[in-house]
Amino acid sequence: MIKKSLLLLICIFGFLGLKAQKIKTDVLVTGRENWAAALQSASSAVKTIFLYSPGNFPVGQLDVNLPSGIAAELLKKTKGTATTAQTDYIIEKWLDSTKNLSLIQVQEPFMLLSSGSGWKVRLADGRDLRAKVAVSSTPSLNQPLPIDYTAMEYRTSLGSGIYYSGKKTTATFFTLRDFLSPEKENAVYVPFTEIQAAQAAGAIAAYAAFFKTKTSLSNVKRIQGELLGFKMALVPLTDVSPSDSTWRAVQNLTLMGVLKPVVQDGNLFFKPRQPVQIEEVKQPLKDLFYKAQIWFDDNGAGTMTLAKTIALVCYVGNKSEDAVRMVLEKRWDIDFKLEGPLDYTKPISRTAFSILVNAYLKPADVGTDKSGRITR
Template sequence: MKRLFFISLLLFPFLIQAQNIKTDVLVIGNGNAAFAAVVQANLSSVNVTALTQSDGFKLDDLFTLDENGTSIAFVKQARKSLKLPDSVALPPFNFQMSNVVINKWSDSSTTFKVINNISYTEIKRAGSGWKIKLSNGTDIKAKVLVLAEPSDNLLKVLKIDAIKPAEVNAFSYGDNLYRTSIAGVNKTNQPSFLPLSNLLIPNQENLIYIPTDYFEVGQAAGATASYAAFFNTKTSLSNLKKIQIELLTYKCALLPFEDIRVTDSNWLAIQKVATTGLLKGEFKNGKLLFNPDELVTYNEIKQPLKDYYYKAQIWFDDHVDVPINLENSISLVAALGNKSPEATKLALEKDWLKVYGFKSNFDMKKLLTRREFSALVSVYLNPFDFIQVDRTGRILR
């Protein structure tokens, strides 16, 4: 399994002795967000425990996630539990069937545990982490606590009265905060996103508090909690870029485009380039669209590229109002990335159909679509990975 910010790892099994449990991340809740947080933490290679306080998770349709990492992990476990090959379609999943799969998953894993039908009686700080006492006398020690069960009772037990669950922002290009997104959410007629800063609670380290309903927000919370647990650090010191890359690895969209599916061969390149703002989406009928097959224009890329690359000023001064065709685009990325135009051309021609999955022919005079330009920029410049932004989305150079 691919690792990004979790490069090297020794898996320590849960220590369960004398009714004591030690875990990296504890998630309290039984809804969509709680489940997604637990699964993402497991995918991100930390020990995770879920405390549902009920007879199991109460989930909406997992398969609305469109091949998201959370649904992929569930499907894998479902096939294993039901002993179904990939060639056989899975049956519809109701509450009972979903939890049969999840409980078998928990029973067979040393790093993924689900505790049902037991409530907490006390939650308090223990050093940099947390100690939770359950009604059956069990103590749980966790490095990071994720609350996915917003309730007054929970805050009373915590003895905290001034925090609210993390909120998503309505998507806007009015500022650069979208560059810090760790989850794109498609609410009814309102594309939204979760900036990392919304997830971090001032003066409450290693505590994440999220609403119950959004799988995407849960997945973002799981990755953020895992980062702090893995590196034995504070949530306030979360590394935005590493968390974003981890989430993209597990198919969590950072921006909520309606017209690009996770299964699209250019999905990752489009998510990365769009998150930088080098190409922006369009709002239409309450949806955010990327319009991948429309042509790139000179004016829409000029200023964003100049914002990211000093050398872009020189290139655009030397190439005034030129068509954004393949020839000029290769010249552009070669100049900004200190690459050989000829070597870039040969590599791109070789990969045009098989690697990128483009439908068009390789033609140096061809005007590029937004899809094609995204792939070219992502591979040969990769501004998303290599150019940092701060918590407000401001470019750091």
Template sequence: MKRFFLVFVFVIPLISLAQTIKTDVLVLGNSAAAFAAGIQASESGVNTIVLTQADGFKAIDFEKEPETGPIKAFKQRARKALKLADSVALPQITNQILNAVVKNWSDSSKLFDVINNTPFMEASRSGSGWEIKLTKDKSIKAKVLVVTDDIQKILPALKISDLKPAEISPLSYSGNAYRTTIGAINGSSNYLSLYNLLIPDQDNVLYIKSDDLEIGQATGATAAYAAFYRTKTSLSNLKSIQGELLAYKLPLIPFEDINIADSNWLAIQKVGITGILKAELKDGKAFFNPETKVVYKEIDQPIRDYYYKAQIWFDDHQDVPVTLENTISMICYVGNKAVDATKDKLQKKWNNEYKFHSKYDLKKVLTRREFAVIINEFLTPFDKINVDKTGRVIR
């Protein structure tokens, strides 16, 4: 009995040395993209660990970045950590402040954790997820793995010799791929398609190699979707991920002239994704031109593509001006709505809710801003109509 007790006491410490940390999403890297991926995944409601394998995240120029979800969440945490009132401006976010705020956040959050200065030994598949060995006796198990730096240690588990990171594409209307966007790159006409992010025949691993916060945020939301719904990344739902990213203020179409703070930003983004109103592409940038008048020929075919009933309305109204009255006629015919009720609703919302500066006038030709808001509310093409992997409308 005495001998057994001694053995038992000796064995217990050895067993306790082995440790497995479980999480939903594991992000490898310390770039701006890793930062955004980790924050977005946690903001989307799943347990997230970022393994930086360094002293912390690289410097981020917060002054140049629009206030998307991860930036807004970080600034809120920074204000809290620095004990600053909302009326007091944040100081310049140095690399030291960045990582101090992240540490404070990581220490206090149930969903967001950052582990610094911890390289990993190897990676392997664990069921449909991943196991990352930190030491012989310590590992992290994750449902979805996001790699933002060196992919070499991951390749043996994938049983392939090489893998290219997700590629961005310039906005183009020669095809419909732009409708599969999950992130627009600030200051350019480039975007990331969901189907450029997903890796063929490789589920629950995403590989990006970028300093773009937008790419990181899009990747974090995609990883979170698979983890939250306990599914594979190959079964990602495009509209759900797009909707999540729009809720966290990530532009999906890179309109240079529509700011996140614009009261009509969401409606313009949703209609922009459908292609019912297309951007003007100029000098490597995309412009929505919100105050330009809508022209019949630019909306004719796109709306026909989305709605069968639109075929009849446009055939009966050849090349008419896109006035408020004609637009009401079209949306009521296509959407089976009452004309008088639609007019009343629009008149009540015109200035107070939509924040339009013009007067409600049935004879006025609509601007692209006005048309986008009306189409988004009364026909909801983005919310109700799906597209396939090529962006082709599914009806």
């Protein structure tokens, strides 16, 4: 009788123990090479589990890519001279100290399986991991797309700057379609073993989990905003650093094609000090804003000055010119310190134009479809 009771207790506690092994999370990232996806997902305020096997943390073509976001932060942490072992140590510590992120290292192989609208992994020790969204790697023969401003898809960029050896260029980008499969919902696939691609995958997964939606319904604009908030360049500009205070404004204008960079020797240059010509911004702004068409009918050619730029943003954005001038006069030496003394008649640089247009017209908020066409 005592043996039967003891056996019953063992069975009960064993059953409870098995139940306790079911671990739920928002995002499950698998594969050591996707450590940046786990980091981004957790940093985007969703619970994330990173499931990986022993080994080194891959960093891709870190020495030839144009770094931004997590890649740039890693270079800063390693000072660009760390050994593989030192880099692994830095990444491990970084992951371990990140809020919302749990690390699980396993020796045995595992399989990612669909489970309802989500995904699950059964580990060899009996633990059952379940997630709303899963991130994993998938072999891809595709290369990042070279930036082409004659097409519209550049507006849907979710990351950039991966070196394309076939074209010898870092003027590349990738889009949402590189990460999703039409056959599998709430699964995000990292197409390139590069930090930028993994970071974008983490943001895509976090968006779906945070807003309780499907990955097929991803809002590209929101994901772009999240990545920009973490200093991930959507346009790979060689001459405007993420540490520059004007970087976000410049990113927004080049992302929407208001000001187009130029490719030289495989790199993309914004040319921040170059004066803005009316002809180069007329059609892009007319495409984005109805009222810009009327303004440019009366201002069809020549060089943009500070006065003309103020008149443009006030007319299109329904602002008071006097109010805008008052703000500029107070903040000119702070926000425009590289522009020299305040002079309304002077030609305006691409940087100053970006700051004003971004602040008063917010072109990056204008909707686009999945191909990059404007939807107003």
